[in-house]
Amino acid sequence: MRAWSILVQRDLLMAWRRSSDIFSVVMFFILAVVLFPLGVGPELDTLRKIAPGIIWVAALLAAMLSLDQLFQSDADDGSLDLLLLAPIPLETIVIAKCCAHWMVTGLPLILVAPILGILLNLPLSGLAVMILTLVISTPTISLLGSVGAALTIGARRGGVLVALLILPLLTPILIMSANAVDLALVGLNYTPLIALLGAFFLICLVICPFVAAAALRLAAE
Amino acid sequence: MLFEGLDWSVEAGGALILNGPNGSGKSSLLRVIAGLLTPSEGYVEYQGEKVHKAEDYRMAMHYVGHLNPVKPVFSVFENIKFWAELHGGREITPVLKIFGLGDLADVPGRLLSSGQKRRVVLANLLTVSRPIWLLDEPSVGLDEEAVAALVAAIESHRAKGGVIVAATHGELKLREAAILSLGVGPA
Numbered sequence: 001m002r003a004w005s006i007l008v009q010r011d012l013l014m015a016w017r018r019s020s021d022i023f024s025v026v027m028f029f030i031l032a033v034v035l036f037p038l039g040v041g042p043e044l045d046t047l048r049k050i051a052p053g054i055i056w057v058a059a060l061l062a063a064m065l066s067l068d069q070l071f072q073s074d075a076d077d078g079s080l081d082l083l084l085l086a087p088i089p090l091e092t093i094v095i096a097k098c099c100a101h102w103m104v105t106g107l108p109l110i111l112v113a114p115i116l117g118i119l120l121n122l123p124l125s126g127l128a129v130m131i132l133t134l135v136i137s138t139p140t141i142s143l144l145g146s147v148g149a150a151l152t153i154g155a156r157r158g159g160v161l162v163a164l165l166i167l168p169l170l171t172p173i174l175i176m177s178a179n180a181v182d183l184a185l186v187g188l189n190y191t192p193l194i195a196l197l198g199a200f201f202l203i204c205l206v207i208c209p210f211v212a213a214a215a216l217r218l219a220a221e
Numbered sequence: 222m223l224f225e226g227l228d229w230s231v232e233a234g235g236a237l238i239l240n241g242p243n244g245s246g247k248s249s250l251l252r253v254i255a256g257l258l259t260p261s262e263g264y265v266e267y268q269g270e271k272v273h274k275a276e277d278y279r280m281a282m283h284y285v286g287h288l289n290p291v292k293p294v295f296s297v298f299e300n301i302k303f304w305a306e307l308h309g310g311r312e313i314t315p316v317l318k319i320f321g322l323g324d325l326a327d328v329p330g331r332l333l334s335s336g337q338k339r340r341v342v343l344a345n346l347l348t349v350s351r352p353i354w355l356l357d358e359p360s361v362g363l364d365e366e367a368v369a370a371l372v373a374a375i376e377s378h379r380a381k382g383g384v385i386v387a388a389t390h391g392e393l394k395l396r397e398a399a400i401l402s403l404g405v406g407p408a
Contacts, residue, residue: 003307017295078289078290079292082286086279087307087308087309220258221258
């Protein structure tokens, strides 16, 4: 646990010192969402209808921007070899990295999302469910993303490759989240979808660290 | 096949120097010994037991690769502190002085020369006490003073019963070191 917190602190401090990376992810998210009303037109009903989908698609794409660096810089300077040889399980290291990644990308997206929801005329009832889906599922993005990032270490244009590998796997999140918000807007029961999102997160929490760790060991060979 | 038919051992206090032309497999052999690379045949033993990727063997070993894992956004002190804390290391300020890093403690990694980065990496060896040191060209980029400090650190490590396996092109003059020459064999 002590080693775990050392690793999280290191990644957080590193992200803080290079805060332009966090900033660019959040700015991309905001810009991508803000562009939609300009293209679709200002009808409030239309915007409310497409708001959940837009916000979730933009959040997924924004998160992709940051994933390729999850392990690449450690692989480039030889830190990865030392992490592999460190006296803690590699799976723990992966979870620590995912946790730090979520804090510097997922969390800022969650904080900005309410403002964007209001911008797109999303009523308060829908907004609350929107935030709930983001809170449950942005950690899933970090976990699945770690698998993609580990698999694409050393690949040219790794960022694009991560997106191609991981976005198809994230479609269940997009479908269930947008639907949950839609159901909440018409006053129907959305809790089964929230439960499914939670289940998806838990499955990823169990499986992804092992898969990513295996990919990292292969990358070191 | 990079190498085959290698069979040797290093006793406590011993040193093994790997030499040979570029591409002869010095680094790969060190990675095999470290457990980063799985050999297609053969094994490494530590205290009479096969060790591939074993936890207690990892706890007994320092590996210094040919790259310098020094983060540009962290200061010299922070870079050394991270690895020391991760391995449960002790006080690191005295270690800084040994490799002449005392005045550089607050300098961020991005401003260091390659020789200075190498010294930061070598300082990791001394923050945590481990019996086995695997060194891949440890003296690359070092000035004479730093090489002397490195040799002194290695000899004092050996005097305490430590083991050294180092790949080098002859810059490292160790006393009574066994030499393993890797040649470029038939492909």
